[in-house]
Amino acid sequence: MIRYTLKRFLSLCISLAVASLLIFFVIEIAPGDPASFMLGINAQPDTVATLRAELGLDIPKLERYLAWTQGMLTGDFGMSYTYRTPVSQMVADRLWVSLPLALFALALSTLIALPAGIYSAARRGQTGDIAVMSATQLGVAIPNFWFAMMLVLIFAIKLRWFAGGGFAGWDKGLGAVMWSLTLPAISLALPQAAILARVMRSALLDVMNEDFMRTARAKGLTTTQTLWKHGLRNALIPVLTIIGLQFSFLLAGGIIIEQVFYLPGLGRLVFQAISARDLIVVESVVMLLVFAVIVVNFAVDLAYAAVDPRLRART
Amino acid sequence: MKHFVSRLALASALSVAGFAAHAANTDITVAMQLEPPHLDPTSAAAGAIDSVLYSNVFEGLTRFMGDGSVVAGLAKSWDISDDGLVYTFILHDNVLFHDGSTMDAEDVQFSLNRARADDSTNAQKALFAGITDVSALDAATVVVTLDAPNGNFLFNLAWGDAIIVAPESIDGIKQAPIGTGAFKFANWVQGDKIELTRNDAYWGTPAVLENVTFKFISDPTAAFASVMAEDVDAFVGFPAPENLPQFEADPRFQVLVGSTEGETILSTNNKMPPFDNVKVREALAHAIDRQAIVDGAMFGYGTPIGTHFAPHNPAYVDLTGSSAYDPELAKKLLAEAGFADGFETTLHLPPPSYARRGGEIIAAQLAQVGIKVQITNVEWAQWLETVFRGKDFGLTIVSHTEPMDIGIYANPEYYFQYDNPAFQELMTNLNATTDPEARTALMGDAQRMISSDFVNGYLFQLAQLSVAKAGVQGLWTNAPTQATDLTAVSWAD
Numbered sequence: 120m121i122r123y124t125l126k127r128f129l130s131l132c133i134s135l136a137v138a139s140l141l142i143f144f145v146i147e148i149a150p151g152d153p154a155s156f157m158l159g160i161n162a163q164p165d166t167v168a169t170l171r172a173e174l175g176l177d178i179p180k181l182e183r184y185l186a187w188t189q190g191m192l193t194g195d196f197g198m199s200y201t202y203r204t205p206v207s208q209m210v211a212d213r214l215w216v217s218l219p220l221a222l223f224a225l226a227l228s229t230l231i232a233l234p235a236g237i238y239s240a241a242r243r244g245q246t247g248d249i250a251v252m253s254a255t256q257l258g259v260a261i262p263n264f265w266f267a268m269m270l271v272l273i274f275a276i277k278l279r280w281f282a283g284g285g286f287a288g289w290d291k292g293l294g295a296v297m298w299s300l301t302l303p304a305i306s307l308a309l310p311q312a313a314i315l316a317r318v319m320r321s322a323l324l325d326v327m328n329e330d331f332m333r334t335a336r337a338k339g340l341t342t343t344q345t346l347w348k349h350g351l352r353n354a355l356i357p358v359l360t361i362i363g364l365q366f367s368f369l370l371a372g373g374i375i376i377e378q379v380f381y382l383p384g385l386g387r388l389v390f391q392a393i394s395a396r397d398l399i400v401v402e403s404v405v406m407l408l409v410f411a412v413i414v415v416n417f418a419v420d421l422a423y424a425a426v427d428p429r430l431r432a433r434t
Numbered sequence: 435m436k437h438f439v440s441r442l443a444l445a446s447a448l449s450v451a452g453f454a455a456h457a458a459n460t461d462i463t464v465a466m467q468l469e470p471p472h473l474d475p476t477s478a479a480a481g482a483i484d485s486v487l488y489s490n491v492f493e494g495l496t497r498f499m500g501d502g503s504v505v506a507g508l509a510k511s512w513d514i515s516d517d518g519l520v521y522t523f524i525l526h527d528n529v530l531f532h533d534g535s536t537m538d539a540e541d542v543q544f545s546l547n548r549a550r551a552d553d554s555t556n557a558q559k560a561l562f563a564g565i566t567d568v569s570a571l572d573a574a575t576v577v578v579t580l581d582a583p584n585g586n587f588l589f590n591l592a593w594g595d596a597i598i599v600a601p602e603s604i605d606g607i608k609q610a611p612i613g614t615g616a617f618k619f620a621n622w623v624q625g626d627k628i629e630l631t632r633n634d635a636y637w638g639t640p641a642v643l644e645n646v647t648f649k650f651i652s653d654p655t656a657a658f659a660s661v662m663a664e665d666v667d668a669f670v671g672f673p674a675p676e677n678l679p680q681f682e683a684d685p686r687f688q689v690l691v692g693s694t695e696g697e698t699i700l701s702t703n704n705k706m707p708p709f710d711n712v713k714v715r716e717a718l719a720h721a722i723d724r725q726a727i728v729d730g731a732m733f734g735y736g737t738p739i740g741t742h743f744a745p746h747n748p749a750y751v752d753l754t755g756s757s758a759y760d761p762e763l764a765k766k767l768l769a770e771a772g773f774a775d776g777f778e779t780t781l782h783l784p785p786p787s788y789a790r791r792g793g794e795i796i797a798a799q800l801a802q803v804g805i806k807v808q809i810t811n812v813e814w815a816q817w818l819e820t821v822f823r824g825k826d827f828g829l830t831i832v833s834h835t836e837p838m839d840i841g842i843y844a845n846p847e848y849y850f851q852y853d854n855p856a857f858q859e860l861m862t863n864l865n866a867t868t869d870p871e872a873r874t875a876l877m878g879d880a881q882r883m884i885s886s887d888f889v890n891g892y893l894f895q896l897a898q899l900s901v902a903k904a905g906v907q908g909l910w911t912n913a914p915t916q917a918t919d920l921t922a923v924s925w926a927d
Contacts, residue, residue, distance in 0.1 A: 141694055150816055150819050151813070151815025151816050151817070151819050152439050152815070152818070153815075154818060155815070155819065155822075155823065156814060156818060157471065157478050157479065157480070157557075158477025158479050158555070158557040159478075159480075159557050160556050160818070160849075161479065161481070161557060161823055161836065162557045162558075162559070162561065163559050163560060164480065165552075166554065166555055166556065166557070166559050167502065169553050169554070170555045172469070187465075201471040201472070202471055202472055203472055203608050203609075203626065204609065205714070209624060212623075212624060212625075213625060218888065225823045257807045261516065268655055268659075271655075271656075271659045271663075272659075274756050275659060275663045276662045276663045279663065281664045282663065283659035283663035284651070284659060284660060284665070285626070285649065285658065285660075285665065288623065354832065364812045368780060374789055378653045378656065379653055379656055380654065380656065381649070381650070381651040381652070381653065381656050383623065383625025383626035384625070384664075385622065387625060388625060389467070391625075394785075394813060394814065394815070395471065395815075396815040425652070
């Protein structure tokens with residue numbers, strides 16, 4: 120188990136290093152000067168030059184890359200060009216919106232998908248299964264931003280149960296925050312739940328033909344009980360993989376949902392930073408998201424070992 | 435469970451509604467598309483900074499009003515010497531900055547010198563270029579000396595880039611602006627909102643509103659939702675014009691359609707063949723149907739223009755007739771210029787919808803006369819690099835939003851590269867003239883000159899579209915400068 124963990128940790132570090140190199144140099148190649156953008160078309164060339172020097176854009180790329188990576192190891196992600204505040208502070212503020220949203224959506228998605236998948240697998244081929252599978256087909260096909268707009272139209276504009284968007288702010292308490300994140304979380308969760316339900320169902324169907332399942336049935340358990348008690352544990356590996364991927368998607372992919380609901384999250388920050396050529400913010404946030412994905416994958420790898428004793432024994 | 439949820443929903447809806455009704459009389463939530471990158475109007479070009487802070491938090495020696503006039507601001511009165519070189523400003527006394535310190539002549543001296551310094555990062559440094567000296571005679575008198583008479587000087591001092599700041603608070607200005615205005619900066623939740631509160635120690639007429647919240651919503655659908663769901667009280671610069679008829683028909687809302695200082699033009703690279711031939715540029719002008727562009731790209735909002743000047747300005751001359759839509763004439767002119775079979779060129783389009791949608795329509799109109807246009811969609815940063823600095827383009831569409839900016843045609847280095855010594859001389863004369871009638875005459879001549887030279891394709895003046903709840907009074911309809919002046923805004927009872 121120790122060796123397994125150590126090997127995974129080493130690959131995590133190498134992935135991060137390679138990612139940082141790629142991210143930095145690819146983003147730096149993009150055309151467009153942050154100082155010009157900030158000062159606009161009436162600015163005089165000497166003003167732009169002064170600003171470039173102030174922002175440190177004249178320092179050679181390699182030097183800036185090394186300063187950036189060194190800073191990251193200590194938690195210092197540099198100073199945003201446009202906002203002139205530390206990037207780490209900006210990211211932390213936005214994470215307080217994006218992280219709860221991602222977790223909320225993940226929880227909703229899992230809570231919907233697991234029972235749906237089990238229900239479907241238990242009634243394979245029958246009406247219940249077909250109904251659920253058609254619903255998931257629809258869920259996979261519907262774009263989440265369209266679904267979001269429909270939710271806003273019905274629940275915010277017509278029924279006035281929710282605000283049309285916006286984040287309540289943590290100072291208003293957990294309840295208010297969760298309420299303002301409900302519509303965004305649902306629009307993110309439903310399409311993901313559809314995918315997860317299908318994966319759950321097929322994983323369970325694979326497991327259903329195993330001998331131990333037949334033994335359980337022979338002992339007197341119903342199909343559904345067998346699936347919950349014995350099938351689920353064994354079908355977890357593909358499901359865990361998908362959940363890990365979904366979390367990464369929810370964290371970064373919430374960008375469109377954040378636009379639709381005007382939430383001050385990480386996705387919107389990256390979107391604005393790209394237009395403004397705020398390279399440091401873009402690089403740091405992308406790096407952070409890569410880090411989150413890699414760490415989640417690492418956690419999922421460890422979870423495999425926890426769920427499947429065969430992996431533990433082998434290594 | 436269902437019962438509980440609907441009860442809970444009803445309770446929260448009622449409490450929210452109750453809260454909103456109570457707070458409506460002294461509080462307002464104003465939404466706009468773009469968020470300011472920081473809160474210092476004197477070191478960035480982003481209009482969003484002025485939209486939040488101009489006249490609300492910061493003030494200058496002079497000030498723009500909603501009708502475009504320039505009135506006294508922090509300067510109570512002024513005296514101009516006979517040769518036009520020395521301006522003596524008398525400041526209001528008992529003016530305090532929001533941190534309690536006094537605003538006096540030394541602060542004015544500091545602000546103007548900071549703007550014109552060699553290492554200044556002021557985006558409109560040219561406004562201060564003619565100043566040779568700023569002196570504080572006493573606490574309430576400032577003397578500014580110019581190197582040449584400038585008829586625009588008082589107008590220039592009203593710009594957001596010329597607001598008065600204090601040396602004591604200058605270091606934190608980007609995150610915590612300290613000004614002299616009727617509102618104080620309270621809080622900024624980045625990405626979400628900016629809050630202002632009334633300045634009870636204001637030197638002039640106090641504001642009626644007590645708490646102001648600016649929210650930033652860039653998505654057009656979200657903008658519609660926020661107004662329709664009554665989450666915001668006003669939306670200034672509403673990005674979804676197709677929804678305006680719905681708001682007009684709804685008694686809960688009012689729609690304000692005004693004009694801006696944004697001349698939307700089809701910029702033409704005057705030094706790139708075949709556009710260096712005035713006949714080709716004339717052909718271009720006649721190939722364009724302005725009203726079709728306004729209807730198709732702007733949903734009918736926008737006033738066609740025939741030159742680079744704002745139609746709401748009293749000195750405006752209507753020259754749309756000399757570049758009327760006439761495709762046959764355009765083809766004839768192209769043939770005379772030697773392009774009977776037309777030619778190919780590029781059209782760079784920045785992100786705004788007036789460019790992206792307008793560009794498609796113009797491309798189709800130009801194709802009718804044989805000009806094949808290759809469209810390239812670019813972001814602002816790319817546009818600045820390729821078109822504006824690199825001058826590597828044939829045609830582009832952009833809206834010039836600075837007020838009274840016809841002077842850009844006197845700069846041969848400016849991106850469309852129009853080099854006419856007669857026009858440059860005209861501009862020098864205009865800048866030196868202070869007599870209003872003489873200025874109007876010269877401005878007329880300037881407009882006629884750039885129209886008859888067909889320097890650019892003059893399309894239309896950008897409209898200012900705002901939606902607000904019916905009870906909001908005092909919002910500006912026009913936008914003579916980027917600003918959301920809330921000092922005279924109140925709720926009707």
